[in-house]
Amino acid sequence: MQTTKEIIKLKDITVSSDGEQVLSGLDLNISDGEFVTLLGPSGCGKTTTLRIIGGFVTPDSGSVFFDGKDMAKLPPYKRPVNTIFQRYALFPHLNVQDNVAFGMRVQGKKKTEIRETVDRMLKLVNLVGFNERRIDTLSGGQQQRVAIARALANNPRVLLLDEPLAALDLKLRKDMQAELKNIQKSLGITFIYVTHDQEEALSMSDTVVVMDAGRIQQIGTPQDIYNEPKNAFVADFIGESNILDGIMHEDYLVEFFGRKFPCLDTGFDKDEPVDVVIRPEDIDIVPANQGHLTGTVTAVTFKGVHFETIVDFKGFKWMIQTTDYYPVDSIIGIVLNPEDIHIMKKSEYSDMFGDYSSYSDEFDELGNPEVDLTEDTAAEVEE
Template sequence: MEKEIIKLKDIAVSFDGEPVLNGLDLSIRDGEFVTLLGPSGCGKTTTLRIIGGFVTPDHGDVFFDGKRINDLPAYRRPVNTIFQRYALFPHMNVYENVAFGMRVQKKRRDEIRKTVEEMLALVNLKGFEKRGVNTLSGGQQQRVAIARALANNPKVLLLDEPLAALDLKLRKDMQVELKNIQKSLGITFIYVTHDQEEALSMSDTVVVMDGGQIQQIGTPQDIYNEPENAFVADFIGESNILDGIMHEDYLVEFFGRKFRCLDAGFGKDEPVDVVIRPEDIDIVEPEKGHLTGTVTGVTFKGVHFETIVDFKGFKWMIQTTDYYEVGRLIGIVLNPEDIHIMKKSAYSGMFGDYSSYSEEFDELADPEADLVQEGVDEENI
């Protein structure tokens, strides 16, 4: 296992009396791609700036390779930072921008030239040395900023929403390039974003933050498939989040029905949050469903339809490649592996109902719906 390169211990920061970080603990291993993910104001950029030395914590310690660096100024830390605004020097060409830091350090001219050539080749800008940075596209300017940041051979690269200003296609291309660069160099990347897809596609480890605290740390797969609370489940992709009761290991009840699941370790009859992803729901004929409901809204998303279905007043989102018209009665089947159980938290009840997502369906559901539902087996076991 890679060694720990950065450790934040019990970090607290307030601005104008308002807490931004509160008792934050975080360990980052050498050579991994870590993403700090969360909504605006969650504390992710402040965390990055503390690592970079731009913000001093009110409380807690910052360690680099096991040494406390709270009092070490930013310019002496073995890190470099790329911001959303690339901060390139407009009066310098590409070569001069990349070489700038090394010239400040008074490195030899031949060493500078060799490093600039290597960095520009790494970011696919070979031959751009004499181009003015104002003549470059946004993606090319981003590559120059990356090359400049890497030219001084930092142990850690900090990236604060560096792709936010790019259009969607270019942003996706740069996601792949950044991940390839990180793998090629083998150094630690710490990346800040509010974009869930960006975090899931690029990261070895995702740190989900809200309210100045870490809500969950894990691989992209763990974060998506096994969210720890309703905030994580809602923020990472789309989720239907229901109130449930865990009667015993592998058996949960919601909507008055019992379902088999794969979760265990909860108390007998413990109230829980149940997460069901929209893409994991199978639509069937009403008489074959574990639950039945009425379609109240449909939105075409290109690769699928987002279908809103009313199940006795609670509206679910279902993602399907088939079109179901508004007003249609449908059934759904839920498999044990598609039902995820979470402990109740401060976020319980705040997310997961799509009533405000689509226009309200004014007509009453088919009066036969309850009769159909009662005809289905009581338990999906």
């Protein structure tokens, strides 16, 4: 399916602003036709990375290659990429078709060609008949579509998308995710997509680039990222994770909570301290006397598909997702199969995540889209 031809290469990019390191030594290769998502919390440098590719931020050091050619000196208007901005940035003085035609007019394309392309683009984004509409009469979703049509009308090799769906409500966001993915597939152009929404990243991307603190934490397919997180940050940011301290005695054998478990991981030193990740949905609950470990239920939340059950194991609280209901204070046992256990090397993120003792606070923070939006805007202004 995918061509492996490299279209964009970022090499050793470093950016700082007001004495703060925004990106440090970032390397990234992007293949032609790929849907790549830069995923991370606000302030991780994902938007800056996108703006470097677009030409709006000049890195302090490092180089940007497009098709093997250095783009460092190219101003934004000469780059073969187009951007969909966070708040669409449509031209308020132009109607829908003039917005879409803007890039072609600047390039001096023929009138007939412009008209044809505008109609084709409006059809692509389901806005047939909206040609003469003023921008301020459109809904958020419609403005988003105009922004997509306007960027694609320029026939870019690479489309940069900066949190394009952040301002839309959940239902519309889901629809637009599917639509964007379809557009990307049918046109076969490279999408570089920035988001802080891990679900969005997992469901749309060919490749996910997880970023934090100006560094790439992991690059991989959505499955890789989810199933084989490289460190505690990735494990925690993508989905829910219980992260425990363990000791890797030998290949395929790890010890935690004073008990040895068989696992599938190899390649660690003898008795190396490690982080152990156990996903909440992988844990099987059994009667207390049959479990590998025994714990007490401290909280239960009904989530529709499953119950989110917080269980106290010797003072360390785990999250378990189960379709069965276990009331608070019931004592349960759990069974961990080798494929449920994932071992990671210790990192700077060890011990920062993975304990659900302060679960509710964390959820509030992650569940509030307002927080991310305003912080991102602030970051944008600073740049």
